[in-house]
Amino acid sequence: xxxxxxxxxxxxxxxxxxxxxxxxxxxxxxxxxxxxxxxxxxxxxxxxxxxxxxxxxxxxxxxxxxxxxxxxxxxxxxxxxxxxxxxxxxxxxxxxxxxxxxxxxxxxxxxxxxxxxxxxxxxxxxxxxxxxxxxxxxxxxxxxxxxxxxxxxxxxxxxxxxxxxxxxxxxxxxxxxxxxxxxxxxxxxxxxxxxxxx
Amino acid sequence: xxxxxxxxxxxxxxxxxxxxxxxxxxxxxxxxxxxxxxxxxxxxxxxxxxxxxxxxxxxxxxxxxxxxxxxxxxxxxxxxxxxxxxxxxxxxxxxxxxxxxxxxxxxxxxxxxxxxxxxxxxxxxxxxxxxxxxxxxxxxxxxxxxxxxxxxxxxxxxxxxxxxxxxxxxxxxxxxxxxxxxxxxxxxxxxxxxxxxxxxxxxxxxxxxxxxxxxxxxxxxxxxxxxxxxxxxxxxxxx
Numbered sequence: 001x002x003x004x005x006x007x008x009x010x011x012x013x014x015x016x017x018x019x020x021x022x023x024x025x026x027x028x029x030x031x032x033x034x035x036x037x038x039x040x041x042x043x044x045x046x047x048x049x050x051x052x053x054x055x056x057x058x059x060x061x062x063x064x065x066x067x068x069x070x071x072x073x074x075x076x077x078x079x080x081x082x083x084x085x086x087x088x089x090x091x092x093x094x095x096x097x098x099x100x101x102x103x104x105x106x107x108x109x110x111x112x113x114x115x116x117x118x119x120x121x122x123x124x125x126x127x128x129x130x131x132x133x134x135x136x137x138x139x140x141x142x143x144x145x146x147x148x149x150x151x152x153x154x155x156x157x158x159x160x161x162x163x164x165x166x167x168x169x170x171x172x173x174x175x176x177x178x179x180x181x182x183x184x185x186x187x188x189x190x191x192x193x194x195x196x197x198x
Numbered sequence: 199x200x201x202x203x204x205x206x207x208x209x210x211x212x213x214x215x216x217x218x219x220x221x222x223x224x225x226x227x228x229x230x231x232x233x234x235x236x237x238x239x240x241x242x243x244x245x246x247x248x249x250x251x252x253x254x255x256x257x258x259x260x261x262x263x264x265x266x267x268x269x270x271x272x273x274x275x276x277x278x279x280x281x282x283x284x285x286x287x288x289x290x291x292x293x294x295x296x297x298x299x300x301x302x303x304x305x306x307x308x309x310x311x312x313x314x315x316x317x318x319x320x321x322x323x324x325x326x327x328x329x330x331x332x333x334x335x336x337x338x339x340x341x342x343x344x345x346x347x348x349x350x351x352x353x354x355x356x357x358x359x360x361x362x363x364x365x366x367x368x369x370x371x372x373x374x375x376x377x378x379x380x381x382x383x384x385x386x387x388x389x390x391x392x393x394x395x396x397x398x399x400x401x402x403x404x405x406x407x408x409x410x411x412x413x414x415x416x417x418x419x420x421x422x423x424x425x426x427x428x429x430x431x432x433x434x435x436x437x
Contacts, residue, residue: 009267018215111426120425145279147248151289154282155430184244186276193280 061106080137275320293425305369
């Protein structure tokens with residue numbers, strides 16, 4: 001049954017969001033309409049505001065509503081450590097963990113031979129310049145444990161040679177709650193190589 | 199339509215929110231693509247990494263459909279992730295196979311040479327670079343641009359072969375080259391089985407195969423540039 005052109009258009013737009021299909025989008029729109037005062041209007045206003053102000057941080061590539069993001073402007077985070085991540089989603093994941101108190105650099109992707117993504121597209125020269133300019137003590141390569149992620153990590157490590165900065169990467173191995181029986185061969189190999197004194 | 203085979207993952211890219219389109223170099227069905235349902239899951243993430251050896255089953259309603267692939271891991275080559283040089287080698291093999299091989303065209307002999315190459319690269323076995331060079335020569339051969347290093351194209355002699363003709367891919371002796379020598383490609387003696395290969399000869403050999411990949415194969419494939427992964431490997435080996 002049609003709900004009118006405007007509402008159908010809204011449902012079609014919602015259905016394009018990750019995790020939503022046409023049926024769930026319809027349910028979501030119906031819920032918004034029922035709560036239009038308490039939810040729909042503030043949501044629309046918030047979306048309009050963010051759409052107008054959101055941009056990429058000129059320093060780190062994070063998303064922000066100003067030219068420089070909050071992490072880059074926070075003086076407490078000037079620890080001399082820079083964490084290189086592939087994507088903003090990875091930055092958010094690191095922030096959820098609350099284990100890292102330094103600053104970030106978001107690449108926006110990984111080197112990919114098949115998709116013709118090279119160092120220039122990822123702004124690696126910009127990263128090297130940043131490391132030199134800010135006089136950092138350590139660069140942590142927090143890239144995915146995939147072939148493309150690690151190819152990019154090795155490339156960055158090579159590009160940073162000569163800057164004098166200490167380069168580290170996240171450990172690879174058994175995840176919290178992981179059972180050896182269910183781990184793939186590669187993870188077990190990596191975990192064994194990275195074993196430490198107990 | 200359905201078949202079972204085994205092969206090595208060349209690439210994988212997301213398809214929708216939960217699936218992936220994988221490209222596999224198979225033993226009997228060549229380079230083949232298909233959708234892996236649930237391919238975006240954490241469970242399958244490690245299996246779908248380039249270089250993973252898998253058993254696969256392909257199924258489609260019609261032969262020319264993309265089809266769905268279900269796969270099981272046979273061998274992980276994730277050990278390569280921590281080795282910069284070997285990782286570049288693995289990337290280059292996957293990228294070149296993907297770039298040059300026609301889809302669904304079997305290359306059983308090349309496959310038989312590729313699996314051991316993936317194994318030595320995956321184990322970062324010393325000297326895998328030489329195997330890689332021989333693999334590139336075999337790739338050229340499979341694609342119809344094989345180098346003929348058996349005798350001189352000019353004199354027919356088997357002695358003092360020092361060059362390769364960029365036009366025909368045939369060896370040329372010093373005597374046969376004469377004044378044309380500067381226009382010919384240098385032939386590293388190690389490619390003729392004359393002693394162990396040096397680092398310089400390895401790079402010369404890759405320049406030789408690279409010439410034919412770039413000037414003979416790439417134009418046939420729509421003038422696309424050779425994969426950057428190969429250039430990065432050669433850059434590393436040149437140092």
